[in-house]
Amino acid sequence: MTRDDHTMAAVPSLTTARLLLRPFHLSDAPNIQQLAGAEEVAAGTFFPHPYEDGMAEQWIVDQEQAHESGTAVSFAITLADHATFIGSISLDIVSIHQHARLGYWLGVPYWNHGYGTEAVGAVLHYGFMQLNLHRIYSPHFQGNAASGRVLQKVGMTYEGRMREHYVRFGRPVDLELYGMLKREFMERT
Numbered sequence: 331m332t333r334d335d336h337t338m339a340a341v342p343s344l345t346t347a348r349l350l351l352r353p354f355h356l357s358d359a360p361n362i363q364q365l366a367g368a369e370e371v372a373a374g375t376f377f378p379h380p381y382e383d384g385m386a387e388q389w390i391v392d393q394e395q396a397h398e399s400g401t402a403v404s405f406a407i408t409l410a411d412h413a414t415f416i417g418s419i420s421l422d423i424v425s426i427h428q429h430a431r432l433g434y435w436l437g438v439p440y441w442n443h444g445y446g447t448e449a450v451g452a453v454l455h456y457g458f459m460q461l462n463l464h465r466i467y468s469p470h471f472q473g474n475a476a477s478g479r480v481l482q483k484v485g486m487t488y489e490g491r492m493r494e495h496y497v498r499f500g501r502p503v504d505l506e507l508y509g510m511l512k513r514e515f516m517e518r519t
């Protein structure tokens with residue numbers, strides 16, 4: 331097999347009413363470090379805290395490699411009208427199961443404007459219609475009500491709680507799971 335046979339297409343850009351989701355560039359690293367470095371963002375994710383120099387650059391390189399190998403696709407979330415970087419959204423793909431785990435975060439100044447819901451809607455559409463995934467699921471930490479609300483608003487189904495599934499900052503945390511099947515997405519659109 332030649333490299334061209336298995337090289338995936340470049341990460342596309344997706345547009346919504348107010349957002350442009352685009353591939354990451356190394357020049358996004360300082361914005362990632364600043365926004366992902368907030369304690370409030372770390373609290374909902376597994377981001378290193380503090381978020382140190384070089385980590386964002388490494389993450390971008392890792393994401394490019396994961397995309398090339400077909401195991402992930404990540405988008406920078408930007409405001410469409412002035413290109414401001416506000417966060418990130420990713421699908422971690424297991425192609426033999428045709429499923430992906432959805433993860434996302436926004437910088438604190440951009441919370442509660444509906445941007446998270448808008449970005450998740452666009453990536454569900456991309457995952458089901460372009461990647462032809464069968465299922466997309468998203469876990470969040472118990473207590474992360476904003477994330478749960480986003481997943482409810484896009485129509486994902488609450489599938490249950492895995493008790494003390496994670497350890498975060500040295501403490502066990504429950505996982506709350508949401509999921510959607512392609513046929514359910516099709517029924518909504």
Ligand SMILES: CC(C)(COP(=O)(O)OP(=O)(O)OC[C@H]1O[C@@H](n2cnc3c(N)ncnc32)[C@H](O)[C@@H]1OP(=O)(O)O)[C@@H](O)C(=O)NCCC(=O)NCCS
Pocket residue numbers: 370371372373374375433434435436437440441442443444445446447448469470471474475476477479480
């Ligand atoms: C989760 C996150 C992306 C949400 O993004 P967002 O753009 O603020 O989400 P939206 O504005 O689309 O929707 C947020 C919803 O949660 C609700 N909400 C926010 N804080 C809440 C709280 N403490 N309790 C209950 N509901 C809350 C909002 O009212 C809104 O619901 P509504 O439209 O019914 O009023 C953002 O909070 C974030 O980045 N958090 C840190 C990282 C993280 O947790 N990522 C998810 C990992 S699974």
